[in-house]
Amino acid sequence: MKCEWALRRGDSPELFRVLGTPDASNVPHADVADDSHALMMYRQMVALRVLDERALVYHRHGRIGTWAISWGHEAIHVGVMAALRDTDWAFPSYRENKLCLLRGMSPEAILAGCRGQPEGFWNPHEWRVGSICIPVASHVPHAAGFAWGEKLQGRDTVAAVFFGDGATSEGEFHEGANFAAVTRAPVLLVCTNNQWAISTPVSRQTRAMYLADKAVGYGIPSVRVDGNDVLAVYEATRQGAERARDGGGPVFIECVIYRAQAHAFPDDPSAYRDDVEAEKARREECLGQMEAYLRARGLLSDEQAAQYRSEALASVAAGIVKAEALPTADPELIFQHVLEEQTPAMRSDMERLRAVRTRYGSP
Amino acid sequence: MTLLAFADAINLALREELHRNPRAMLLGQDIGRSGGVFRVTADLQQTFGADRVVDAPISEAGIVGMAVGLCLSGWRPVCELQFDAFSYPALNQIFTHVSRYRWRTRGAAAMPMVIRMPCGGGVKAPELHSDSPEAYYCHTPGLVVVMPSTPADAKGLLTAALRAQDPVVFLEPKKLYRHARGEVPETEHIVPLGSVRTVREGSDVTLIAWGAMIDVAVQAADVVREEGVSAHICDVRTLSPLDRAGILDAVRASGRVVIVQESPRSCSLASEIAALAAEEALYDLRAPVVRVSGYDAPYPYYSVEHYHRPDWARVVDAIKQVLAA
Numbered sequence: 028m029k030c031e032w033a034l035r036r037g038d039s040p041e042l043f044r045v046l047g048t049p050d051a052s053n054v055p056h057a058d059v060a061d062d063s064h065a066l067m068m069y070r071q072m073v074a075l076r077v078l079d080e081r082a083l084v085y086h087r088h089g090r091i092g093t094w095a096i097s098w099g100h101e102a103i104h105v106g107v108m109a110a111l112r113d114t115d116w117a118f119p120s121y122r123e124n125k126l127c128l129l130r131g132m133s134p135e136a137i138l139a140g141c142r143g144q145p146e147g148f149w150n151p152h153e154w155r156v157g158s159i160c161i162p163v164a165s166h167v168p169h170a171a172g173f174a175w176g177e178k179l180q181g182r183d184t185v186a187a188v189f190f191g192d193g194a195t196s197e198g199e200f201h202e203g204a205n206f207a208a209v210t211r212a213p214v215l216l217v218c219t220n221n222q223w224a225i226s227t228p229v230s231r232q233t234r235a236m237y238l239a240d241k242a243v244g245y246g247i248p249s250v251r252v253d254g255n256d257v258l259a260v261y262e263a264t265r266q267g268a269e270r271a272r273d274g275g276g277p278v279f280i281e282c283v284i285y286r287a288q289a290h291a292f293p294d295d296p297s298a299y300r301d302d303v304e305a306e307k308a309r310r311e312e313c314l315g316q317m318e319a320y321l322r323a324r325g326l327l328s329d330e331q332a333a334q335y336r337s338e339a340l341a342s343v344a345a346g347i348v349k350a351e352a353l354p355t356a357d358p359e360l361i362f363q364h365v366l367e368e369q370t371p372a373m374r375s376d377m378e379r380l381r382a383v384r385t386r387y388g389s390p
Numbered sequence: 391m392t393l394l395a396f397a398d399a400i401n402l403a404l405r406e407e408l409h410r411n412p413r414a415m416l417l418g419q420d421i422g423r424s425g426g427v428f429r430v431t432a433d434l435q436q437t438f439g440a441d442r443v444v445d446a447p448i449s450e451a452g453i454v455g456m457a458v459g460l461c462l463s464g465w466r467p468v469c470e471l472q473f474d475a476f477s478y479p480a481l482n483q484i485f486t487h488v489s490r491y492r493w494r495t496r497g498a499a500a501m502p503m504v505i506r507m508p509c510g511g512g513v514k515a516p517e518l519h520s521d522s523p524e525a526y527y528c529h530t531p532g533l534v535v536v537m538p539s540t541p542a543d544a545k546g547l548l549t550a551a552l553r554a555q556d557p558v559v560f561l562e563p564k565k566l567y568r569h570a571r572g573e574v575p576e577t578e579h580i581v582p583l584g585s586v587r588t589v590r591e592g593s594d595v596t597l598i599a600w601g602a603m604i605d606v607a608v609q610a611a612d613v614v615r616e617e618g619v620s621a622h623i624c625d626v627r628t629l630s631p632l633d634r635a636g637i638l639d640a641v642r643a644s645g646r647v648v649i650v651q652e653s654p655r656s657c658s659l660a661s662e663i664a665a666l667a668a669e670e671a672l673y674d675l676r677a678p679v680v681r682v683s684g685y686d687a688p689y690p691y692y693s694v695e696h697y698h699r700p701d702w703a704r705v706v707d708a709i710k711q712v713l714a715a
Contacts, residue, residue: 116462150498151462158494162486168455169487175456176463179441186459199482202452209447210456364497365531367555370631 042251042283045258046320062326068109068257069317069327070335072101075125076314077339078134082141085347091141095122095291099255102313103219103282105129106260107187110268118157118170118188122219126189130154134346144353145360164194167203167216171277175212185268187215193224195238204277208245213271215264216242216279219254221286226299242279254282255313258320287312358384394574397430397567399541400506402574403548404431404468408438411466414552415442417453418470418506427472428508428567450480457503458487468552471507474561475518480505481526488557489532501557504548508564509537510602510652511699514692515564521689522601522653527559528630528662534583535630537561539604541572543627546581554583561629563602570605584628586636592622595709596640598663599650600626603700607650610705619709629659634666641667645676646712650700655683677715680708 079098085091097104100122108117108129119126124137127149140147151157157173160166170188177184194200195218207214220238222229235241242249248270252263260282267278285308289296296305321327358380362373369377394402407414416431422445425432435443446453450471457467471477477484484505491501511520527535534556538544544562551558589604590611597607604625611621624640626632641647647667649660664679682700690698 145496148494148496150495152498157459157462158491158499160487162482165451165455165482165486168452168483169459169462172456172459172467173463174459176460176465180464198479199451199455202447202449203455205447206449206452206456364493364495366492366534366631367500372631372634 042253043259043263044253044256045262046253046256046316062324064109065258066321066326068105068261069321071105071109071129072257072314072317073332073335074128074339074342075101075104077336078125078128078137078343081340081343081347082138085138090347090351091138092143093291094141095124096288097122097125098288099284099286099308099312100219100221102257102260102317103189103217103254103284106257107189107215107217107264107280110261110264111185111187114155115184115268116151116155116157116170116173116186118166118173118186119159120163120166120190120194121159121161122191123189124159127154127156130156134343135349138343138346138350139353142350142353144350144356146350146353164190164197164200164203166190167194167200168206169203171203171207171210171212171214174207174214174271174277175210178211178213183213183272185213185215185271187217187264187268189217189219191224192218192220192222192229192232192238193227194218195241196224196232204242204245204247204279207277208247211274211276213274214277215267215271216247216277217264218279218281220281220283221254222284223286223290223296223300225290225294226296237281239279239281247277247279248275249279249281251281251283254284255311255316257313257317284308284313285311391573392576393571394541395568396538396541396544396562396570397428399545399574400430400548400562401432401434402576403545403552404434405437406578407549407552408434408442411552413464414466414468415444415460416468416470417444417446417457417460419446419448419453419472421445421470426470428564430506430562430567431470450476451483454480454483454488454505457505458483458491458501461491461501461503462499466502466552468504468506471505473519474507474509474521474523477505477507477523484527484533484557484559485530489530492556493532500555502555504551504558504560506560506562508567509561510563510565511689511692511695512565512602514695517689517691520695522651522684524561524629525653525658528659529657532557533630534558534628535561536583536628537563537601538627539563539566539570539601539625541570541574542579543581543587543625545574546579547583547627549578549580550583553580558583561601565602584631584633586633586640587625587627588640589623589625590621591643592620593644594620595646595648595712596622596624596644597648597650597705597709598624598626598637598640600629600659601652603650603652606700606702606705609702610709613702613706614709619713621709626659626663632662632666634670637663637666638671641671642674645674646715647675647677647679648682648705648708648712649679650682650705652684652699654686655681656686658683677712680712682708
């Protein structure tokens, strides 16, 4: 007898969408967002976009260091965060250093972080946002452990962890997903599938038909969402969070978009990517879609759109000025917060460093 | 005081702390129902339940990574990794997150966790079951690294580790689990992290060692005592941050130093201690510092492990070398 090899999950691979569907024209409807909520999400997307635009310029001018672009990812960041409670936590990858902006952190602090200043390194408890994770996927177990820890204490906190398509090839993604499933941790695994891990296309990342299929192996329910559709991301997250909060354990949300920009600066996508494809993706990107929707429904005027943009620009412009005005970092910084107390060796190293600088000046 | 094996002293420290701190929890492979491969956590799950003594999937990076999130949620996780070399899959978590989270958050989010693992050889184990990985951890800023050598210290240092606000890598010489027995206080017993223990005072030669090598140093000291040589023995016990003052005192006790370790020689803790003596106490030295160590080779098949692992004869030979200089 021939056995049947299951190569893919049986569920529909259709992307979940709200914008552009008949449902969308009926908004406000109870199960998605009401008008003011939708407008608020748009405004947040504008703020993130403007921060990205300006940061790229600041980077080129040498005013900040490496900047991980998330231009085009705004619907995912805003949609997920808008669906969480203020007490829920987010665990960002290197690309989501802007999540704190959605929780109220200033552009100044975020830009200071990109200038290597300590002011940009936040207190996770203050913003309910875990520390930024520079290595790929190793924050997935953190989110699972945190969510599980909360559940064990009888709290109904949910954690959302953000990672990209490339992260699903890393061992710690799998260890974290497996642990989350085994412990039924209320964690939302939010995969930004933008089709590229620097220059590696998703077709070189996996032979799985869909990244969401990986969740099936762990017994984790998954959904594929149009990552350009902020209302769809919001709605999928809202349902996933509710499910997790009610004891349903983790969910996997694959947000499908296309990375129309570079990976980060410096990176030159023309070396590996088809410009025509990227241009098409830029026409379909999330901010334009949401804007068209709000205009069609008469919720957004030209004046309002212009005002949101100029507000954001002013805020970011003030932020970089303030970040640049921060005092020059003291070398003592090197020896702070390594351990609870400085060791005698650190103290003597610090004194030696000071003495040398006094003697020879700072290079 | 009660007479306990080294493993049981660790069990007692864990039990006391699970009672004292409702946010302490243990996490590891086979630690619950089976009590761990070395029975170190025996019966703890029975007492404290499966949510506080957790049988984890076989997933070293997952265990340590989950512990990072548990710390953020207010728990004090204690991770057990089954063997020294099986901690290598977790090194990414330990190096990139556990050791840096306090620094990365400007002191706002500490990682008060203990990562326990058996270490060292001498028990006829297969490959990757006998490594001495302390140098890897000592080379990583932000970690406290501890290796006890007696049951009393095992209890006292572990209790201190369980109350520390920094992540502690707690290395347990597996050779000692059942071989070392000693008096252990039954009431609260804390040995502060960060100070050496003087095992024996002496004036002719200084032996510096830690973990299972303390017994070897004592055997060697007993042999040379027959010849009238007085050996000073210093147990480093907190391997990082080093008690530099304590070590320099031991160096100056005789000015002739032999450092004994199981791990390979190059770039090791013995090398660090030798460099410390050279930088800070050169003019108190009466002979070049000598290291007795495992060789720069993988820990061998157990038919020859007793040649790799320092024994009293190699230490006595080194003592003669520094005395003759």
